[in-house]
Amino acid sequence: MGRSPCCEKEGLxxxxxxxxxxxxxxxxxEQHGHGCWRSLPAKAGLxxxxxxxxxxxxxxxxxxxxxGKFSLxxxxxxxxxxxxxxxxxxxxxxxxxxxxxxxxxxxxxxHLKKRLAxxxxxxxxxxxxxxxxxxxxxxxxxxxxxxxxxQHAKAAAHLSHTAQWxxxxxxxxxxxxxxxxxxxxAASASSAVVAAPPPPLPxxxxxxxxxxxxxLDSPTSTLxxxxxxxxxxxxxxxxxxxPMQAYEEACRRSSSSSSGxxxxxxxxxxxxxxxxxxxxxxxxxxxx
DNA sequence: AACCGAGACAACCGCAAGGCT
DNA sequence: AAGCCTTGCGGTTGTCTCGGT
Numbered sequence: 001m002g003r004s005p006c007c008e009k010e011g012l013x014x015x016x017x018x019x020x021x022x023x024x025x026x027x028x029x030e031q032h033g034h035g036c037w038r039s040l041p042a043k044a045g046l047x048x049x050x051x052x053x054x055x056x057x058x059x060x061x062x063x064x065x066x067x068g069k070f071s072l073x074x075x076x077x078x079x080x081x082x083x084x085x086x087x088x089x090x091x092x093x094x095x096x097x098x099x100x101x102x103x104x105x106x107x108x109x110x111h112l113k114k115r116l117a118x119x120x121x122x123x124x125x126x127x128x129x130x131x132x133x134x135x136x137x138x139x140x141x142x143x144x145x146x147x148x149x150x151q152h153a154k155a156a157a158h159l160s161h162t163a164q165w166x167x168x169x170x171x172x173x174x175x176x177x178x179x180x181x182x183x184x185x186a187a188s189a190s191s192a193v194v195a196a197p198p199p200p201l202p203x204x205x206x207x208x209x210x211x212x213x214x215x216l217d218s219p220t221s222t223l224x225x226x227x228x229x230x231x232x233x234x235x236x237x238x239x240x241x242x243p244m245q246a247y248e249e250a251c252r253r254s255s256s257s258s259s260g261x262x263x264x265x266x267x268x269x270x271x272x273x274x275x276x277x278x279x280x281x282x283x284x285x286x287x288x
Numbered sequence: 289a290a291c292c293g294a295g296a297c298a299a300c301c302g303c304a305a306g307g308c309t
Numbered sequence: 310a311a312g313c314c315t316t317g318c319g320g321t322t323g324t325c326t327c328g329g330t
Binding site: 015016036037038050051054058087088089090101102105109 | 314315316317318319320321323324325
Binding site for chain 2: 014015016017051052055056059060102103106107110111
């Protein structure tokens, strides 16, 4: 269980990546694939550690990444999956096409967590806070009274069981899918190296459509469409017990004061630059 | 115009799992 | 079986920008 020594070397650059570095990394991966990350920086002429290169590629440079604000559908998916899986961002990213775990994690920490807290929902347990905030917003039963609380407890027990089962199933499915993908990659590796095709146009999801229905894997996806659909059915069942209407209502209220977007600020300059760069066709498919 | 605090997000750090020798 | 190496993951930090004063 050793630890990667790649970052211990001296003389390696850290901090934000420059466009030149991005270009070098992209060009190298387009031509050769990433191969062994540890040896990549030297081959690509980068003064970075392999880990840094891998992160940059995974979270930023990959051509199959969608950037920009999250849709309401995506937010709901994140919240529901977080309720099921907790902080397992990679598993959550599996069900959000073209989103990276890092992006989802950041979005949760900077937006969703705060908003849920504001609504009186504990972002960790996804249950209404005991301080009385957010009445009628969270909880399966949602109502007051003995019958309501009994129903709530019943539903909570069911959810707990569902979450445990789903968590174990996800792990197994992810493992199987990963193996299948590796086999497929190995089979196609020889024919996918030179002459990368033109970059695909960014996929624009249909608002309101289930993520799985896009038929596309997320950047970190390890599950097939049918597997995603299976989880989607679980989510749908759970959604029936979740106060998502209240959440949507809260979103509408907040969006009316923040220009429709969930964020109070529009796309950041950094993101704007990335989008501009992507739109110029700097991205292209590359063997992973 | 300058300063300051908050928000947003890219990037880093350290740990753990799993493969390979 | 044991140790090393690579990769993946989640938590945290650093940096930049914007809005308010």
